[in-house]
Amino acid sequence: MAFPTPQAMAYDRAATIFSPEGDLYQVRYAFEAVKKGWTSLGIKSFKGVVLAAEKRRLSPLLDVSDIEKIYKVDDHVGVAFAGMGSDGRILIDYVRLVAVRHRLVYGEQATVEYLAKAVADVKQAYTQHGGVRPFGVALIFGGVNSDGTVKLYRTDPGGQYFSYKAVAIGMGDSFVNSFLEKTYREDLSIDVMIRLAIEALFKSRVATGEERKEQLFQSFHELVEIGYVDREERMFRKLTQEEIKSIVKGLEPELLA
Numbered sequence: 135m136a137f138p139t140p141q142a143m144a145y146d147r148a149a150t151i152f153s154p155e156g157d158l159y160q161v162r163y164a165f166e167a168v169k170k171g172w173t174s175l176g177i178k179s180f181k182g183v184v185l186a187a188e189k190r191r192l193s194p195l196l197d198v199s200d201i202e203k204i205y206k207v208d209d210h211v212g213v214a215f216a217g218m219g220s221d222g223r224i225l226i227d228y229v230r231l232v233a234v235r236h237r238l239v240y241g242e243q244a245t246v247e248y249l250a251k252a253v254a255d256v257k258q259a260y261t262q263h264g265g266v267r268p269f270g271v272a273l274i275f276g277g278v279n280s281d282g283t284v285k286l287y288r289t290d291p292g293g294q295y296f297s298y299k300a301v302a303i304g305m306g307d308s309f310v311n312s313f314l315e316k317t318y319r320e321d322l323s324i325d326v327m328i329r330l331a332i333e334a335l336f337k338s339r340v341a342t343g344e345e346r347k348e349q350l351f352q353s354f355h356e357l358v359e360i361g362y363v364d365r366e367e368r369m370f371r372k373l374t375q376e377e378i379k380s381i382v383k384g385l386e387p388e389l390l391a
Contacts, residue, residue, distance in 0.1 A: 150264055160268055161261050164217075164291035167270030171216030173306035173338055174203060175331055176274040177314065178286040178299055179322040182364040183276035185214040186331035188306075188339060189357045204361045204372060208233040211246055211277030212361045212370040216304030217291075221271040229253050246277040250287035250295045258293025268292070272303045278368045306338030313337065324362055328373070332358060332382060336389050347390055354389075355379035 145151050146159030153159060174187040187203035204214045205226050211233070215222035232252045236244035253273060260266050268291045275287045288303065289295040300318050302310035313334045322330070335358055340347055350357075361372040373381075382389070 148264055149261055149266065149268055158261060158268075158292075161292045164268040164270040168217040168272045168291060168303060169305060169307070171218070171271070171304040172203065173302060173304035173310060173335060174214040174216045174274055175302040175310055175314070175334060176214065176276045176286045176288075176298065176300065177318070177322070177327045177331060178276060178284045179320055179327060180284065180365070181322065182278065182324050182327075182362060182366075183212075183284050183286055184324065184327040184331055184360065184362045185212050185274060185276050186328075186335060186358060186360045187214045187216075188304075188335045189359065191357075198356060199375075202359070204359045206361070206370045206372075207249060207275070208237075208243055208277075209370060210243055210279070210363060210368045211249060211275060212363060212372075213273050213275050214359075214361075215271050215273045216307075217271035218269070219271075221269045222273065225253050225256065225269060225271065225273060228256065243280055245279045246275055246285035246287060247295075247297075250275040250289055254289045254293050254295040257289060257291060261292060274301060274303060276363060277370065278363050278365050280368075282365060282368075284363075284365055302334070302338075306335070306342050309338040309341050310334045324364055328360055328362065328381060329385060331360060332378070332385060333388055336382075336385075351382070351386070351389055355382045358382075 145153040149160040172188050177184045189198045189201050207213050229249050257269050260268050273289045286298050287295050288301050300314040355378045363370050
């Protein structure tokens with residue numbers, strides 16, 4: 135990342151000051167916080183949407199089983215994040231309230247885009263007020279609307295949100311996005327998307343870390359989270375560790391190749 139020169143340092147002392155190049159340095163720094171986060175991804179097809187995220191042991195004594203990277207927002211929507219976990223937690227709590235209020239007021243579930251936009255609006259507001267900083271987190275929303283349309287959105291620290299067929303965020307985003315560009319098809323089943331997500335995260339972890347493939351393979355089922363929404367059932371569900379372990383074992387030839 136190219137940091138501002140000493141002459142330009144004044145432009146990063148508040149989130150509200152534009153640099154001569156049209157940048158908001160505080161927002162740019164928030165994007166850097168996302169790039170340092172653990173990798174998360176989303177994949178959608180005609181059959182549904184899958185969210186996956188990795189977890190890393192920062193200490194040998196850290197219990198990763200209690201770390202969550204994927205959350206249920208409403209029955210039909212899940213969310214994954216990368217970046218500052220505290221910022222992600224606050225925004226996820228907020229969007230859950232948005233979903234509940236929408237259901238109470240209108241008697242129906244909010245669309246995936248409505249929820250993604252609600253978070254993006256809050257993020258945008260924190261780029262134009264003094265005394266606050268931008269949220270250093272990106273979120274991926276995946277779900278199935280009441281009309282059966284499958285949607286996947288990414289929200290950025292600057293308040294933008296875009297729809298994707300597949301997308302990754304975090305420290306391994308370049309590797310995973312490149313992998314998904316080569317392997318993605320619009321007719322993928324839920325099972326195939328889950329397998330692709332695990333393979334992408336595993337190979338990204340090997341490419342960006344110092345762990346040996348054989349060593350990582352033994353514990354990888356503990357270091358990945360997966361949730362999905364099937365287009366027919368329209369219910370968000372997270373896989374158990376035993377289910378992930380079984381899938382990882384079945385992918386042994388691909389992961390250790």
